[in-house]
Amino acid sequence: MLEAVGAATVEELFDIPPAIEFDGAFGIDARSERETRRLVRSMLDRNDTLTELLGRGHYGYYIPSLVDHLADRSEFLTSYTQYQPEVSQGFLQVLFEYQSLLVELTGLEIANCSMYDAATALGEAATLAERVRETSGHRVLVPDRLLEGRRSTLENYVAGTDLVVEEYPLDDGVVDLEALEGMVDEDVVMLYAENPTVRGTIEEGLESIGDLATAHDALYVLGSDPIALSLLQRPADVGADVVVGDASVLGLPTSYGMGLGLFATREDFLRQVPGRLVGVSEDATDRRAYTLTLQTREQHIRRERATSNICTNQAWVALRTAIHAASLGPHGMVDLAKRGVTRAEDLAEHLDEMTGVAAPVHDRRHFREFVAHVDQPAAPIAEDLERRGFAVHVVGEHEIQVCVAGVSDAKLERFVAAFKEVVQ
């Protein structure tokens, strides 16, 4: 090969000025495959094995075996963006079906085929609001208990615009409509609410929030996820303009926060949507075929005038989400969501029976998680629970948050027993 290229050594092919050449000594040892696996395993074994009653934006639902086995087929794993649709029909169809799933769940006409996660999807929604705004306003209103990761990511996404993020208060776990009404004016370009909320409550004022947004020409952005959307109010029915959230509640196990940004919106904003869209066309034999479409919105064509800078996205996670949803089917999805309500409320009841515990803190309906008040300081309780093999959130000096997603009934029973011992 060297002969063919007319070089005596490979080094001759490098055109690097000597002054900046590097000798290659990173100090990283090579290992066999087996040793590498052992190294990673022994390192990760330092993670304790705990039963996680954790949620707050990241969930560990049971993933059917079908998902791993199909998604790990190497054609799915080792292909890339479908720049050549004729040879990528399979993945394009998967993404088209994923978009369709989100359209069904949200009732909005358009869903893109992924953002990175819920936080960046929220950021993208704000830049969308900036592009489509009908007023000269610049305020983005978000709930005061918004997850720090979402809030901070949103701040970064709007840093290059004239938008400012402000908080509105919640009242006993749901939106304080009166306070919100007092805050909304023509200057508001986006109003963001979540259902369920970060503390697991089911929002009751979705329609009124939508009316407020509409009355002031603000974009109504709703945060949710595919499991909650299977049961809770359909965003289109409460006037949502955009739905964001983490779609990987279906498809991914707990992955240290890795997610899949859900982004759906109304048809009116078609040309302003961020991210990739798969559409339908025909091939030369007049058969239906799929292709990436409306690419003139995207960075590789529109450059600094693109609707987003996203290129590599979360397509393979969308595949996993689509397979998981398909394997549940509509009955399975609705049932899973219903169990999120009943199991959380059952657990709250059990905790509430204990002396020194009041659960749930909010007198509302809950989805999948809730906050419990503990008379004793919460942090030591959580530490004690951790020693007994359970992880919970500490969300206040005397507040613990627990989530039932993915936790078996047997483990919940053991958790209740452990909790009782700890608070007694």
Add this chain to the structure above:
Amino acid sequence: MTNNAETPEDGSVRYDQARYVENGQYEPLLAEKDQTRVEIGDDDDSPLPDDLTRDSLELPELSEPELARHYTRLSQMIYGIDSGPYPLGSCTMKYNPKFTEDVAALPSAAVHPDRSERSTQGSLELMYRLQDYLGRIGGMDAVTLQPPAGAAGEFVGIRVAAAYHEHNGEGHRDEVIIPDSAHGTNFATAALGGYDVVSLPSDEDGRVDLEALEAALSENTAALMLTNPNTLGLFERDITEIAEMVHDVGGLLYYDGANLNALLGRARPGDMGFDVMHYNVHKTFATPHGGGGPGAGPVGVVSELAPFLPSPRVRESEDGASEPSYELFEPDHTIGKVHGFQGNWLVLVKTFAYIARLGDAGLADASAKAVLNANYLASQIGYDVPYEPFHHEFVASAGEQDAADVAKRMLDYGVHPPTTKWPEIVPEALMTEPTEVESKATLDRLAAAFNAVADEADGALEAAPNRTTARRIDQTSAARNPRLSWHALEDE
């Protein structure tokens, strides 16, 4: 099937992609196999009052074997690296070692991000060691693993630059300079960060034009974004001088790590004078591209910029225990977060495993073979390659042919085509990056495909592809009449 679709007798393999046709259409949609509507609230077992629920949900209800066949068939209608060579320029489509999937699937990797530091020492150690590896490889002092892709890494770079200038009372800097041959994400990211983009023309050798750079630089320059080797595969030989020029006006130099595969073990962005860079782990470190993602885009910076990195980062804690322990910390002047949690964790695990497997020698060997393979392939094809000396990728010109048609025709030869029509400075560009993983035999097969197509008439090219699942797809009608869900098809 037309005759001219037959693969010539030149040693190339004949390729036929899977194609299922039912009722005159390809594989039906899930929704065409079944649609089941579940009513909610019309029975007693709804745990919620009707005003808190939706009315119904309509989706396919299929058996597990039906789904297994559906997705298996769809997978057969996809060309991946495991199907054959995939020399998609700038994307570094190298083989993804299987064992990295196994380490990422370890049950001990499946932890929640809100777990206590004490109970997640394994994850923290892996992140700490990966930060360290990447710092060494890039010649950078501090690394964040949070950005979930290259473009997100660029965004961190731009936000860090903004915070740094602001901190120094230089918030007036409002321009980011980007070569005209750069990737689209560079422009889009600078704009997202609120910067005016100053486009920099290339000189006739295809590199940064120093005079044009001089003219573009000013006290308003926040940063210059560069990739090196550039998108033509050329090393920016004047990089030290470029860095000096940028630094002289008080700007920062950003390295787009998409092309780091050319330099592993031979040159480091930090030594070239770059202040901030992203690593494209789904390119350089072989994590799978997954049909479009997920990837990860960690960012490295020089020590001066470390206080501005996203939060949290991982460090060793000084608790005096015999076994080192790790903790999260918030950099002093952090820009905050660019992801809800810690980024694409599972991808980071694979990245760590790949680097730990290769080590110094393996990494340097990767760049050696990547550059040799690109040079060999270019020497075997008839298309003109106007800019040299290139490294891990080259940009050939399809000349009188339409590069997009060339790509379609190459599909018939069972290979994935190069990136086409970019960078624009080469007419009808065929941006080709074979990567280090291809054998000479595969490169010869790839060259045969290029050369066969080069000799074909426009008619054959325009009729292509023939052997793929779908034939040529009409892009215009997809955009003119957008149908983006199966719901939209029902209305037809």
